[in-house]
Amino acid sequence: MKDKSYFKTIYNSPIGSITLACDEKENIVGLWMEGQKYFGDTIDSEMIENHNLEIFKKAKNWLDRYFRGEKPEISELPLAPIGNSFRQRVWQILCEIPYGEVTTYGDIAKIIAKEKGKVKMSAQAIGGAVGHNPISIIIPCHRVVSSNGSLTGYSGGIKTKIKLIKHEGVNMDKLFIPKHSTAP
Known part of the structure; x- marks a missing residue:
């Protein structure tokens, strides 16, 4: 082959x-x-x-x-991100987040949990899938924040995440940069 x-x-x-x-x-x-x-x-x-x-x-x-x-x-655009079915589903949900809006890892976890018939889903598992999104910007992983408003976990870097969500006109009043971040 x-x-x-x-x-x-x-x-x-x-x-x-x-x-x-x-x-x-x-x-x-x-x-x-x-x-x-x-x-x-x-x-x-x-x-x-x-x-x-x-x-x-x-x-x-x-x-x-x-x-x-x-x-x-x-x-x-024809998109074909490479990843397992769990990641694929998370990336589909990212595509549904409207321009200029944000959602949380927890909100995505609730959607996946409901679809799988589970009571709960780990927000960290969602974060892993979001962080491994191979088609940044187009599949808008920058639109996902922590439930407390923390701008954590963007693999392109926090400064880039801020630039992208500000560019889209997101209200930044309740969002903040964490003291310790998993993003570069």
């Missing part, structure tokens, strides 16, 4: 250099910021540089519009 091929390109954004990755079917499989925790960890082979793929043109256009303050729909 032939190994899958993956391709990458660079997008220069207002928050720094971003690597975009796609598979051979031109589905987006990755979007990582420079220095991001878990950078490229879902891709099990070397990514071939290719700046001319149509999907990269579409993704860069999507990001241009996002950073101009427009609200492009996630559904405009």
